[in-house]
Structure formats: structure tokens, C-alpha cells
Amino acid sequence: MPLTAAPTAEPAPPAEAILRRQRVRESAARTYARSFPIVPVRAHGMTVEGADGRRYLDCLAGAGTLALGHNHPVVLAAIRRTLDSGAPLHLLDLATAEKDDFTTALLESLPAEFAGGARVHFCGPAGTDAVEAALKLMQTVTGRRGTLAFTGGYHGMTAGALAVSGNVAVKEPLPSGGEVTRLPFPFRYRCPFGLGGEAGERVSVRYVERLLDDPSGGVVRPAAMIVEVVQGEGGAVPAPDDWLREMRRITAERGIPLIVDEVQTGVGRTGAMWAVEHSGITPDAMVLSKAIGGSLPLAVVVYREEYDGWQPGAHTGTFRGNTLAMAAGAATLRHVTANGLASRAAAVGRYLMTELTALQRQLPVIGDVRGRGLMIGVELVDPSAEPDVCGAYPADPALARRVREACLARGLIVELGGRHDAVLRLLPPLTITDEQAHAVLDRLSDAIAAAAPR
Incomplete structure (x- = not known):
């Protein structure tokens, strides 16, 4: 058959x-x-x-x-222009015209009181590496180790960034990532103090201030405080402007550098070019990524020049010099600004x-x-x-x-x-x-x- x-x-x-x-x-x-x-x-x-x-x-x-x-046509044009120019696409942290142009566009977009004299450190391509760099920088400059961070916060998935994040589920399987003091973030709908509204915000301020000043509070003066102006992964929870101004006052009076994580809030997302503009605070450092690369991987820390205490090679990475992202990012920053x-x-x-x-x-x-x-x-x-x-x-x-x-x-x-x-x-x-x-x-x-x- x-x-x-x-x-x-x-x-x-x-x-x-x-x-x-x-x-x-x-x-x-x-x-x-x-x-x-x-x-x-x-x-x-x-x-x-x-x-x-x-x-x-x-x-x-x-x-x-x-x-x-x-x-977006503006982004594609910047990428094509860079490709057609024959510019090197990878040069570690060497100076290029594209990097110089991006740095200029970035500093021009930042609040003037912060950008004046600021330093820019190019990190690995993700925001989490910029968080790591910011934490390391403040530890280097202050000689201190601990960090103040907030409930509901999210700062990345590498060890230091995860340690200052609030998500318990992703932290439980891992060993401790460092000494972090967790502070209650003001949350009107689910107030950590069971008060809600402005009353909860006022208690939050008093709690932070008294904890740091209490000689038996158990908190050794930390290297930095890190905070999001609007918690993204935490559920789109905005920090009240008055509360942020109080955090700036508390940290400044005690010599604690303030790091603001603008990875998700930056480049117009919150209705201002940078979310810190709503409250008018001037942080000591800002962590930036996501939109600054115009859809391509790019991350930086911008900080006040008096904190520039790095030794050469103190925080490096092979992919700090993403030429295409710098070109796309500069075009994006300028387009967002020019078009309101x-x-x-x-x-x-x-x-x-x-x-x-x-x-x-x-x-x-x-x-x-x-x-x-x-x-x-x-x-x-x-x-x-x-x-x-x-x-x-x-x-x-x-x-x-x-x-x-x-x-x-x-x-x-x-x-x-x-x-x-x-x-x-x-x-x-x-x-x-x-x-x-x-x-x-x-x-x-x-x-x-x-x-x-x-």
C-alpha cells in the first residue's frame, strides 16, 4: 500500500x-x-x-x-543627519560635537539657578545607573553612607537603586542593598498617618525633621535624600509643592544633599519642563534619563559644581557615549521647548x-x-x-x-x-x-x- x-x-x-x-x-x-x-x-x-x-x-x-x-520627524531627522555625517557612534566618554550640542541643549533647558555652574556626568544608558552614580557621588563627597528614601518610591533595578526603591516584592529575594532610612511619602488618598490632606503632609514634615534631630532616633546623618516629584511606578502620586519646599529646607539646614529623580517626570511630562519647577526648589543633583535620549538610551546626573568630587574613573561605563541618543535628545529638548x-x-x-x-x-x-x-x-x-x-x-x-x-x-x-x-x-x-x-x-x-x- x-x-x-x-x-x-x-x-x-x-x-x-x-x-x-x-x-x-x-x-x-x-x-x-x-x-x-x-x-x-x-x-x-x-x-x-x-x-x-x-x-x-x-x-x-x-x-x-x-x-x-x-x-517623530524631528527625532528621525536628527538620527539620519548624524548617520549621514559619518560621526562615530561609540567613543566612550570622548568629546564630540554631538555630545557638546546635547550638553548645551540640556543645560539651557534646566532651571537657570541650577544649571549655572552645574556639572554633567554621562552614565550607562539606563536611569538606574544614573541613580547609582548620584548615590555614589554623594557618598564620596560627604564621606557618609546612608540614604533617606520614601515609601512608594521607584528608582531602578540595580542594587543601590533598588535599595532606595519601595517595592517590597522585588526586594524580598535579595540581600540588603545598603543602609536606607524609609520615610513616609505624603499620599492624600492613602495617607500613611491616617489623616489625609494637608494634615498628613504637615505631620510628614514634622516626622522627618524630628527623626533626623532625635539623638536616639537611630538615623546617622546620611549621604543624601532621594525623592521623586511625582511617583511614577508608585501610582502617579504627586508630592505637594509646599512639602517639597520643606524637604529642601530640612536637608539644606542639615547639610544633606538632595537628589531629585526626574527620570520619568522630566522633559515636559508634568506640565513643566522639569518637575522641580512647580515648587521652585533647587536640588543638589538631578537624575535624568528616558525622554532626554529622544527614544534612545541615555542617562545623566546633573549636579552642583561643589559636589564634583569624583576621581577619574570613579564611575565609568562602556556605553556612556551614545552619539545617536545625544543627537535625538538635543532635538527633542529643543522641540519641546520651542513648541511649548x-x-x-x-x-x-x-x-x-x-x-x-x-x-x-x-x-x-x-x-x-x-x-x-x-x-x-x-x-x-x-x-x-x-x-x-x-x-x-x-x-x-x-x-x-x-x-x-x-x-x-x-x-x-x-x-x-x-x-x-x-x-x-x-x-x-x-x-x-x-x-x-x-x-x-x-x-x-x-x-x-x-x-x-x-
């Missing part, structure tokens, strides 16, 4: 095959790939197109990296928060709407449970996951953060149009209504 060939399975679609290979080949630490099982093939502005032909509005924007959205995109972020952010607050009155599963500029958090809760002493209901992470999936099904990319991963985080590019803002609200409100318990 002639042999008959067994029927062959239909070949998997390219996207499905790619996703399958990713699951097999890549580590279990995958994050965004688990949340969004899509294979992007094209992207422009706020729109991402998957291999299946579906289009999505991207409210993640590279976790805030894409200030101008995907493949920080003000645009403030205006669109106000509109989104106003509409979301109105939606909150219709959907009780929305416990809180907060943020600044285009850095917005929508916290989902269980309104059938018992509220806490401030009236906040328990977080509902299962609902948040269902809403994220419902958003993706409706063509909207929204990621989670905050305590228990129950906060929908909106980080659209600063170039978001009015039409796109309306579409985000429509899709998000529809997704929440569909996923909420009946």
Missing part, C-alpha cells in the same frame, strides 16, 4: 510564532510582554500597529520615554483629569484620580468593602487587570502601577491631539464600565 503523508499543521501566523518563541527564549522576568501580547510592526506618534493589522493608542509611551511619540509642549501637557492633563473625575462619580470602582500634567493615575477599588479611616476603599488589582485587558481589546495600551498594581497609569506622548485625548477617554471609560462588577 502506498504511504500517505500525514496532514501537516497550518503554519502559525508570524506574530503568533514570534510570541511563542519569545515565551521560550526570553526570561521569566518579562513584564510588558505579558501585559500586551502583541507584535508591533509600525508606530507613529501615539499610534502603534500590530502584526495583525490592529492599531492601538499608546498611553504607555515607553514608560514615559517617548515625549514626542513614536518616530510642557504647557500643552498641562492643558491636556487638566482636561483628562477633569473628565476622569466626572467619570469617577458615575463609576464607584474609581477610587481616586490624581497626577500632574500627562502623568495620571486612576486607582481602581472595591467599593463594596470596608473603607479605611480616610474613606479610601481597598485596591482591586483583579479589576485593574481586567480593565487593562479590556483596554487592549478596544485598541488602548494602558499599564498598571501603584500599590497592589491597581492604578491605571496614563503616560501619553506630549504630542497627543485633542481627538486622541477624546478617544482615550472613550475607550478607557468603556473598558472600566465593561470590566466592573455588575
Whole structure:
């Protein structure tokens, strides 16, 4: 009898095959790939197109990296111009025209009282390395070791940066990363003191001041304090301006350098070019990454010149000289400034928060709407449970996951953060149009209504 060939399975679609290979080949630490099982093939502005032909509005924007959205013409032109010029793409920390231009654009964009006489240190390509550099610098200059950090903070995944971050789940399996004193971050919705509002903020200030001055408080004078002006991964929790000014006063009076982490808040994201401008404080150091590279990897620490206590080679890295990122970053900084995109972020952010607050009155599963500029958090809760002493209901992470999936099904990319991963985080590019803002609200409100318990 002639042999008959067994029927062959239909070949998997390219996207499905790619996703399958990713699951097999890549580590279990995958994050965004688990949340969004899509294979992007094209992207422009706020729109991402998957291999299946579906289009999505991207409210993640590279976790805030894409200030101008995907493949902005200004960024692409800067990259092409650099490539066509024959400029070296990798030169460690040697001087280049592209680096000189980026440094000029960066210092011109920073608050004048901070930028005057400041020093710029180029780090490895990620924000976490810039945090490490800032901590090491202040330890070197002060001769002290400890750090003051805040509940809810996120500063990166390397040892020192993770030590000053607040997320317990990623820290538990690891040995201690250093001496860190954890301070309560003011959080109006979930006040650490059970007071809420301005009362909680005032207690936070008094607590920090008295702890540092208490000879039996157990806190040896630290090398630095590190703080975010708006906690990003912590759930879009803004620090009150008055509170920040008090932290600046407390640290200055006690000779403690203040490091502000602007990795996610910088380049117009919060409605000002740099988030410190809202309060008017002048830090001793600023940690910058994400948007400063114009979508490409770049990270720096900018600090006051009196702290320039490095020895040559004290903090090095092979990939400190990313020429393309410097060109793209300089173009991005200048475009954001010239086109008033920080003000645009403030205006669109106000509109989104106003509409979301109105939606909150219709959907009780929305416990809180907060943020600044285009850095917005929508916290989902269980309104059938018992509220806490401030009236906040328990977080509902299962609902948040269902809403994220419902958003993706409706063509909207929204990621989670905050305590228990129950906060929908909106980080659209600063170039978001009015039409796109309306579409985000429509899709998000529809997704929440569909996923909420009946």
C-alpha cells in the first residue's frame, strides 16, 4: 500500500510564532510582554500597529520615554543627519560635537539657578545607573553612607537603586542593598498617618525633621535624600509643592544633599519642563534619563559644581557615549521647548483629569484620580468593602487587570502601577491631539464600565 503523508499543521501566523518563541527564549522576568501580547510592526506618534493589522493608542509611551511619540520627524531627522555625517557612534566618554550640542541643549533647558555652574556626568544608558552614580557621588563627597528614601518610591533595578526603591516584592529575594532610612511619602488618598490632606503632609514634615534631630532616633546623618516629584511606578502620586519646599529646607539646614529623580517626570511630562519647577526648589543633583535620549538610551546626573568630587574613573561605563541618543535628545529638548509642549501637557492633563473625575462619580470602582500634567493615575477599588479611616476603599488589582485587558481589546495600551498594581497609569506622548485625548477617554471609560462588577 502506498504511504500517505500525514496532514501537516497550518503554519502559525508570524506574530503568533514570534510570541511563542519569545515565551521560550526570553526570561521569566518579562513584564510588558505579558501585559500586551502583541507584535508591533509600525508606530507613529501615539499610534502603534500590530502584526495583525490592529492599531492601538499608546498611553504607555515607553514608560514615559517617548515625549514626542513614536518616530517623530524631528527625532528621525536628527538620527539620519548624524548617520549621514559619518560621526562615530561609540567613543566612550570622548568629546564630540554631538555630545557638546546635547550638553548645551540640556543645560539651557534646566532651571537657570541650577544649571549655572552645574556639572554633567554621562552614565550607562539606563536611569538606574544614573541613580547609582548620584548615590555614589554623594557618598564620596560627604564621606557618609546612608540614604533617606520614601515609601512608594521607584528608582531602578540595580542594587543601590533598588535599595532606595519601595517595592517590597522585588526586594524580598535579595540581600540588603545598603543602609536606607524609609520615610513616609505624603499620599492624600492613602495617607500613611491616617489623616489625609494637608494634615498628613504637615505631620510628614514634622516626622522627618524630628527623626533626623532625635539623638536616639537611630538615623546617622546620611549621604543624601532621594525623592521623586511625582511617583511614577508608585501610582502617579504627586508630592505637594509646599512639602517639597520643606524637604529642601530640612536637608539644606542639615547639610544633606538632595537628589531629585526626574527620570520619568522630566522633559515636559508634568506640565513643566522639569518637575522641580512647580515648587521652585533647587536640588543638589538631578537624575535624568528616558525622554532626554529622544527614544534612545541615555542617562545623566546633573549636579552642583561643589559636589564634583569624583576621581577619574570613579564611575565609568562602556556605553556612556551614545552619539545617536545625544543627537535625538538635543532635538527633542529643543522641540519641546520651542513648541511649548510642557504647557500643552498641562492643558491636556487638566482636561483628562477633569473628565476622569466626572467619570469617577458615575463609576464607584474609581477610587481616586490624581497626577500632574500627562502623568495620571486612576486607582481602581472595591467599593463594596470596608473603607479605611480616610474613606479610601481597598485596591482591586483583579479589576485593574481586567480593565487593562479590556483596554487592549478596544485598541488602548494602558499599564498598571501603584500599590497592589491597581492604578491605571496614563503616560501619553506630549504630542497627543485633542481627538486622541477624546478617544482615550472613550475607550478607557468603556473598558472600566465593561470590566466592573455588575
